[in-house]
Amino acid sequence: xxxxxxxxxxxxxxxxxxxxxxxxxxxxxxxxxxxxxxxxxxxxxxxxxxxxxxxxxxxxxxxxxxxxxxxxxxxxxxxxxxxxxxxxxxxxxxxxxxxxxxxxxxxxxxxxxxxxxxxxxxxxxxxxxxxxxxxxxxxxxxxxxxxxxxxxxxxxxxxxxxxxxxxxxx
Numbered sequence: 001x002x003x004x005x006x007x008x009x010x011x012x013x014x015x016x017x018x019x020x021x022x023x024x025x026x027x028x029x030x031x032x033x034x035x036x037x038x039x040x041x042x043x044x045x046x047x048x049x050x051x052x053x054x055x056x057x058x059x060x061x062x063x064x065x066x067x068x069x070x071x072x073x074x075x076x077x078x079x080x081x082x083x084x085x086x087x088x089x090x091x092x093x094x095x096x097x098x099x100x101x102x103x104x105x106x107x108x109x110x111x112x113x114x115x116x117x118x119x120x121x122x123x124x125x126x127x128x129x130x131x132x133x134x135x136x137x138x139x140x141x142x143x144x145x146x147x148x149x150x151x152x153x154x155x156x157x158x159x160x161x162x163x164x165x166x167x168x169x170x
Contacts (some may be wrong), residue, residue, distance in 0.1 A: 010159035011072065014079045023073045034066030038110070039063055062144050069151035076158040084165060 015021045037058045055063065111132050115125045136143065 007156055007159035008162045010076065010162040011155075013162065014076050017079075020075050020079055023065070023078070024071050028067050028071035030067075030069045032063050035066050036060075036063040043133050062148070065148050065149065066144075069148065069155060073151055073154040073158065074157060076162065080158050083162075092093055 012027070015024060036053060036055060039062060040054050051061075099166070111124050112129050113126060
């Protein structure tokens with residue numbers, strides 16, 4: 001596992017490039033907007049007063065963390081791939097996928113949209129959506145925490161690979 005200093009050095013190396021920093025910023029902003037939209041319909045966004053853009057403190061913090069960590073993981077994986085670092089196999093990208101998919105399934109329009117795309121009738125969509133989203137809604141907080149943890153793991157794994165292959169400044 002990458003040590004904290006090793007991860008910070010790898011992040012500084014990657015974001016020190018204007019190209020990678022610009023990519024990080026754009027992906028982070030788009031991820032934040034997308035996740036903010038998805039989580040705004042969440043039951044966890046119903047309590048507490050809204051702080052900004054219709055999100056309470058929980059939803060805003062989760063959107064910022066997931067957007068930032070997702071962007072950082074993607075940009076660092078791209079840097080590692082382009083610079084010939086041995087990637088962590090499918091684990092890094094698997095962590096990213098596992099981090100963003102469950103959070104997008106609870107209390108959002110993702111499942112009804114998928115059902116509609118496959119030609120399901122309105123009655124079917126109404127009847128099936130609740131059953132499919134129920135487990136995600138019940139454990140939504142755990143899924144968000146797991147998403148953040150998996151994204152951190154992804155960043156740490158790619159940091160280790162970058163530090164092994166590339167000249168990380170100390």
